[in-house]
Amino acid sequence: MYEKIVNADLNGDVRIVDLRSDTISKPTQEMREAMYNAVVGDDVYGEDPMVLELQRQAAELVGKEDALFVASGTMANLISIMVHCSQRGSEIISGDNSHTFRFEQGGSAQIAGVQTALLKNNEDGTFSLDALRKKLGKILIFMNLLPPLLSLKIRTICVVVRATRTRKALGGGWRQAGILAAAGLVALDKMIDRLQEDHDHAYKIAKAIANLKSEIFKVDLKTVHTNIFMMYFDSSKFTAEDFLERIEEVRESDPIKVSVKAISCDSGCIRFVTYWEITVEDIDIAIKKILSVIRELENKFNE
Numbered sequence: 001m002y003e004k005i006v007n008a009d010l011n012g013d014v015r016i017v018d019l020r021s022d023t024i025s026k027p028t029q030e031m032r033e034a035m036y037n038a039v040v041g042d043d044v045y046g047e048d049p050m051v052l053e054l055q056r057q058a059a060e061l062v063g064k065e066d067a068l069f070v071a072s073g074t075m076a077n078l079i080s081i082m083v084h085c086s087q088r089g090s091e092i093i094s095g096d097n098s099h100t101f102r103f104e105q106g107g108s109a110q111i112a113g114v115q116t117a118l119l120k121n122n123e124d125g126t127f128s129l130d131a132l133r134k135k136l137g138k139i140l141i142f143m144n145l146l147p148p149l150l151s152l153k154i155r156t157i158c159v160v161v162r163a164t165r166t167r168k169a170l171g172g173g174w175r176q177a178g179i180l181a182a183a184g185l186v187a188l189d190k191m192i193d194r195l196q197e198d199h200d201h202a203y204k205i206a207k208a209i210a211n212l213k214s215e216i217f218k219v220d221l222k223t224v225h226t227n228i229f230m231m232y233f234d235s236s237k238f239t240a241e242d243f244l245e246r247i248e249e250v251r252e253s254d255p256i257k258v259s260v261k262a263i264s265c266d267s268g269c270i271r272f273v274t275y276w277e278i279t280v281e282d283i284d285i286a287i288k289k290i291l292s293v294i295r296e297l298e299n300k301f302n303e
Ligand SMILES: Cc1ncc(COP(=O)(O)O)c(C=O)c1O
Pocket: 023, 071, 072, 073, 074, 075, 077, 099, 100
């Protein structure tokens, strides 16, 4: 990260490596220029060329007939729920750790009137097939008896048409949205190929922690495939907040003047996320800090 803070007490620069979330990353210079130069129109009339192109490219990328540009992930999830569960009182099955259930202000219940049946998520966010079978038993048998009724093409177009109306109802009819779609087009063109770099960076931190073979702090390298990973620890002697405060704090006595930020995902779980602004040097210096705090807390724990 290029950002630095000056800590008056330390009389010098303190480097910040902010690994809380990739949602805090900022547009690249190329994205800013594309936004400035974007040719726009009224997207509610379907006339914004940048939005139309972004939707076309996004659909093509995942092999779908059409796509819809929406204001946020939360809106995308809510629109999907409303399109698939158009009757109030419908039920969705959701992981107990899913974003929709935990972080979206209960929109599925409040706005869509949909009830949620919870299924316990495994640590890596997946479900156990048995648990899913138990919940889905009847529906699966019913579906298995049905021949495919519609081609994917027709169904997909129908879904997008209904989703567009739902988006408007939710206040997401964003007139000259092409200004942002222009940045999205740069993202599709330039950022996909460099994602591996973020994945490698996350893996490097995860591996450094795993290599410590700590009895208290654990990372399961088998689950580290993307730019996000979790570190689990025994929380009987200190909390996630103790760990987070210590990696963020910089003391006069600290050999490395770096402040690392992350977030807790549960009482015994810390999440680290990398993104394009996090450099190789950031990763190396963050590793030093994280490992030194782990050792410090381990020593305290074993006292
Ligand atoms: C899996 C997932 N779903 C939904 C969202 C919500 O996105 P937004 O913050 O754009 O509403 C996020 C955001 O971090 C997410 O990680």
